[in-house]
Amino acid sequence: MNLKPNPAPRLAIVIPCYNESEVFPFCLREMGDYLNDMIRQNLVQAESYILFVDDGSRDDTWQQISAAAKEHSFVRGLKLSCNKGHQAALLAGLANATQADAIVSIDADLQDDINAIGRMVQSYMAGHEVVYGVRASRQTDTAFKRTTAELFYRMMTFMGVKQVFNHADFRLLSQRACAALLEYHERNIYIRGLVPLVGFPAEEVFYDRKERKAGISKYPLRKMIALAMEGITSMTVSPLRLITFVGAGIGAISVLLVLCAIAYWMLEGYVSGWSLVIIVLFFMTGLQMLSLGIVGEYVGKIYLETKERPRYHIERKEGFPVNHPSAPA
Structure with a gap:
């Protein structure tokens, strides 16, 4: 692959924040110092900046962002x-x-190693337009989280979704790659699944994840499951195909059981086993409800997409140039 080198970029560091009042001062100080270090090393240009996005926080996160x-x-x-x-x-x-x-x-929690940003920029300067921050290991996670995360990544790969293993939302995008990503207009967003679809030369940078500086995690189990469901239903129709295969398999088993029952009746003169009938009835009812639920998820996604509602509304901006254009939601 022939890569075209890039000069030192004007870098924007985007940091989503939700109720990050406790960790924001640490984040501002460490990210600000690191950005200034990269400027002094001529790794990025002096016009580089940090963009904090307040996602409707209920604490004083926005007040701190505005003051900064x-x-x-x-x-x-x-x-x-x-x-x-x-x-x-x-x-x-x-x-x-x-x-x-x-x-x-x-x-904003600073669990991702900010020192990897310098290596991402170097990869960009070497010609890569997408640079993924990938965790070197998950030893700091609990056994449950480590197991479920690996299971999720493997399941997504099995269903044909292009996704970088052990990569979340720590990445570098060139302006061209970012513009291409923004051309995807779906409302059910799973960015880590969309970025590989953009293409362009890509590379991975490995790092070790740290403990959270302050505050509590904004991704409890409930939100992790919701994100997984969002990723599956927005990136693949494999669950719908699975229903078809399961239905065909159960149909074949049912025919086989009917033939066995007929053979038993011909040999013994009767067929017993009402408890087995009840078990099969409950099993089939549960399977039907599960299938309807999966189909309903996709129908609901179609319903929301057809509304074409804005994905967000911007209430205020601070620190932007006067002539800064308003990006569409």
């Missing part, structure tokens, strides 16, 4: 009118990260 944008020239703030979820907030940040040659997205 007024105090520091390298800070910009974007406030959504209400909580729209991590993926929508991240998309809003990407859409408004203009005047940048490359855009890095990272969470």
Whole structure:
């Protein structure tokens, strides 16, 4: 692959925030110091900046972002009118990260190693337009989280979804790759599944995940399951095909059981086993309800997509240039 080298970019670092009052001061200080270090090393240009996106926080996260944008020239703030979820907030940040040659997205909790950003920029300068931040291991996770995460990635791969193993939303996109990503207009957003569809030269940068600096995780089990469901239903129709195969398999087994019952009746003169009938009845009823639920998920997604509702609304901006264009939702 012949890559075209890029000069040191104007870098935008997009950081979605939701109720991050406790961790924001740590994030601002560490990200600001690291950005200034990269500027001094001529790794990025002096016009580089950090864009904090407040996803309808209920604490004073926005007040801190607004104050930081007024105090520091390298800070910009974007406030959504209400909580729209991590993926929508991240998309809003990407859409408004203009005047940048490359855009890095990272969470505010500082669990992702910010030192990997420098290596991402170097990969960009070598010609890569998509650089994935990939966890080197999951040893810091609980056994349950590690097992379920690996199971999810393997399941998505089995269903034909292109997704980088152990990669979340810590990545670098060139402006061209970001513009291509924003051309996907679906409302059911699963960004880590959409980015590989964009194409362009890509590379992986490995790092070790750290403990959260402060505050509590904004992704409990309930939200993790919801994100997994979003990823599956927005990226593949394999569950619908699975219903067809399961139905065909059960039909074949039913025919076989009928033939066995007929043979038993011909040999013994009777067929017993009402308990078996009840078990089969409950099994089939449960399977039908599950199948209807899966179909309903897809029908619901189609229903929401046809409405074409905005994915977010921007309430306020801080630190942006006066002539900064408003990106569409």
